């Protein structure tokens with residue numbers, strides 16, 4: 001272990017250092033509490049052996065300062081020629097972990113070092129486990145919001161995002177757009193090419209949606225099955241129509257063969273748009289319903305098209 005040994009007595013320092021070196025430890029030497037603080041920060045030792053009565057700064061004070069400013073726990077053992085029950089209590093209260101009587105007995109020192117090393121290793125293990133748990137929790141939280149097949153936001157996350165954006169755009173009096181998208185005649189695609197090819201197709205469309213909505217504030221989500229939703233805060237109707245039209249073309253250009261489609265010989269997308277500045281009467285659910293109405297209209301009037309709700313007669 002890397003040991004910080006702090007003692008104002010040169011003789012005691014030499015004796016303790018010799019013992020520690022013989023036990024195979026690396027030793028950093030300090031002469032008072034102030035140096036203990038500086039050397040602790042500089043060398044990050046595994047354990048501190050510190051005399052209590054020292055000039056400049058006493059051992060208890062140094063221990064208190066170390067405990068107050070450092071998150072990282074390191075065992076502190078006080079060295080003292082004479083200690084009472086009160087001394088021990090004060091030392092432990094100051095942040096120390098144990099006492100060793102001076103002159104040091106090498107065998108006792110070796111035993112205490114072993115015990116502290118054991119505790120230190122257990123603590124390290126605990127820290128590693130809690131770090132692993134923390135990152136597993138972050139990953140779980142992320143997975144809870146993501147659709148497994150496409151990597152887009154899932155419905156659960158989208159609902160939360162939408163209600164948050166409705167409130168925000170309402171406060172700022174900004175327009176909010178919802179675009180509902182649905183793959184055309186996808187049942188026929190699945191039936192003809194099989195479910196696995198169907199999944200691949202869904203993934204390709206998802207990638208197109210993700211790469212087309214470029215603003216950091218936009219959200220592309222899998223609404224369910226072969227249906228997707230785009231939530232575009234602070235976006236005008238004209239911009240939303242432009243973006244939807246761009247996505248529709250890009251999907252055509254993917255040129256995913258769909259022999260059974262009545263629309264075209266490749267996979268196509270129908271889209272419905274609803275755009276408005278939210279009011280107290282207009283909730284996230286209303287945006288979804290109205291965009292879905294526009295999507296239904298696109299389906300009814302030939303598919304592979306973008307329909308804006310306000311253009312429906």
Ligand SMILES: Nc1nc2c(ncn2[C@@H]2O[C@H](COP(=O)(O)OP(=O)(O)OP(=O)(O)O)[C@@H](O)[C@H]2O)c(=O)[nH]1
Pocket residue numbers: 149182183184185186187188190194195196197198199202224225226299303
């Ligand atoms: N491969 C695959 N298929 C899915 C998934 N989710 C939904 N589907 C299929 O998508 C198809 C949707 O069919 P419909 O709702 O009838 O719509 P459609 O055939 O696309 O017809 P229109 O929407 O009217 O153009 C069904 O066959 C579902 O089984 C999925 O995760 N993977």
